[in-house]
Amino acid sequence: MIDKTVASAEQALADVPDGATVMIGGFGTAGLPNALTDALIDTGARNLVIVNNNAGNGDTGLARLIALKRVRKIICSFPRQADSHHFDAAYRAGDIELELVPQGNLAERIRAAGAGIGGFFTPTGYGTELARGKEVREIGGRMYVLEHPIHADFALVKAERGDRWGNLTYRMTARNFGPVMAMAARTTVATVHEIVPVGLLDPEAVVTPGVFVQRVVQIERAATTAGGFKQ
Template sequence: MIDKIFSSVEAAVADVKDGATVMIGGFGTAGLPNELIDALLAQGARDLVIVNNNAGNGDTGLAALLAAKRVRKIICSFPRQADSHHFDALYRSKQIELELVPQGNLAERIRAAGAGIGGFFTPTGYGTDLAKGRETREIDGRMYVFESPIHADLALIRAERGDRWGNLTYRMTARNFGPVMAMAARTTIATVHEIVELGGLDPEAVVTPGIFVQRVVKVDRVATTAGGFKQVA
């Protein structure tokens, strides 16, 4: 019987190795799998290469992983924001590497890995420092830059509902990078707020099929004092 449900986030990330490339879903804080990041922080893996849309917000989640100096390199589109002080300090002191990738290129490089594509040409970045050292080509009178796929050892994503086969649905903007990251990683771990029986998900609503997911963990929503949720997609 196929059953991909893990008892805890700690168990789900227990075998992450030092030096792993880890994709983390989320757009800012929307869809950020904080419970999995906290478990990875406690697990102790070091020298990680992180792929995310940004470089952490405030002092929690990805920012906490950076503050603990567990990350060797980050590949992202928006490294600096008003509350990205941990990344900023590490980068200025040359304690972290940065690969800056325009957001559309980032999403397509991840998608290319999942689709088995060896790379693609894009006009985005041509003529800038981002194109230095990359192959360029003129196509129909326009200059393009070659971008390679981004593969990962692990993807940490946050979904809304799932079943024991790993089929997933998402809530609104929490979907963001989750589906393409799930396809691009050797192992995908997803948190969900509800686990349903097989057949309980409308096939037309399944965004990430279970073939791309290896581990599923149920996590509770975190209520605030006002009765809402700390994580709202």
Template sequence: MIDKIAPSVAEALAGTPDGATVMVGGFGTAGIPGELIDGLIAQGARDLTIVNNNAGNGDHGLAALLKAGRVRKVICSFPRQADSQVFDALYRSGQVELELVPQGNLAERIRAAGAGIGGFFTPTGYGTELAKGKETREIDGRMYVLESPIHAELALIKAERGDRWGNLTYRKAARNFGPVMAMAARRTVASVHEIVPLGELDPETVVTPGIFVHRIVQVPRTATQAGGFQKAA
């Protein structure tokens, strides 16, 4: 019987190795799998490469992981904002590396990994520092840069509902990078607020099929998340 439900975050994340590349879903604070990040801090893996749209907010979530000294490198498109003081301080002091990737390129590099694409040409970044050292090519009179896929050992994503096979639905903007990250990682762990019986999820609403998910763990909904909540389809 297929049952991907983990009894705890700790069990879902057990065995995460030092030096792993970890994709973390989220767009700003929308869709950040906070409980899974906290579990990764407790699990103890170090020297991590983190792939996310941002580089942490305030002193929680990714910022807490950075502050704990567990991150060697961040690959993201938007590292600096008003409350990114943890990353900012670490980067300026040389304690963390940054690979800056335009947001569309980031999404496509992750998608390419999941789709088995060896690379793709894009005009974004051509003629800038971001294209330094990369192959360029003229196509139909326009210059393009070759970008490579981003693979990961682990993806941490936040979904809304799931079943024991690992099928997932999302809530609105919390969907963001989760589906493509689930496809690009060797192992995907998803947090969900509801675990439902098989057959209760309408197949038309399943965004991430269970074949891309290895473990799901149920986490409680906080008061903030509950405010104004509308049940997902």
């Protein structure tokens, strides 16, 4: 019987090695798999390469992982926000490497990894520092830059509901990078707030099929924030 459920986030991430490339879902604070990021911290893994849209917020989650000097490199679109002080400090001190990627390119590079695409040409970034050292080509009278896929050892995503096969649904904008990251990693770990019997999820509502998910952890929903949003 296929059963991908794991008792705890700590158990689900116990085998993350030093130097692993880890994708962490989320867009700003929406859809962040905080329980998994905390468990990643608890594993003690170091020298990590992190792929995320941002570079951490405040003092928790990814920001804390950076503050603990466990991240060697981050690949992201928006590293600087009002509360990204841990990344700022680490970058200015030379303790972390940054690969800055335009947001659309980031999503497509991740999607390309999951789709088995070896690379793609995009006009985004042409003529800027982001294209330095990359192959460029004229196509239809317009200049394009070659971008390569981003693969990961682990993807940490936050979903809403799932079943023991790993089929996942998401809650509104919490979906963001989760589905493409799940396809791009060797091991995808997802948290859900509810695990339902196989067959109960509407197939039309399943965004991430279980074939892309290896481990599912059920967590309680966090309290509603001051702005009325649920984590």
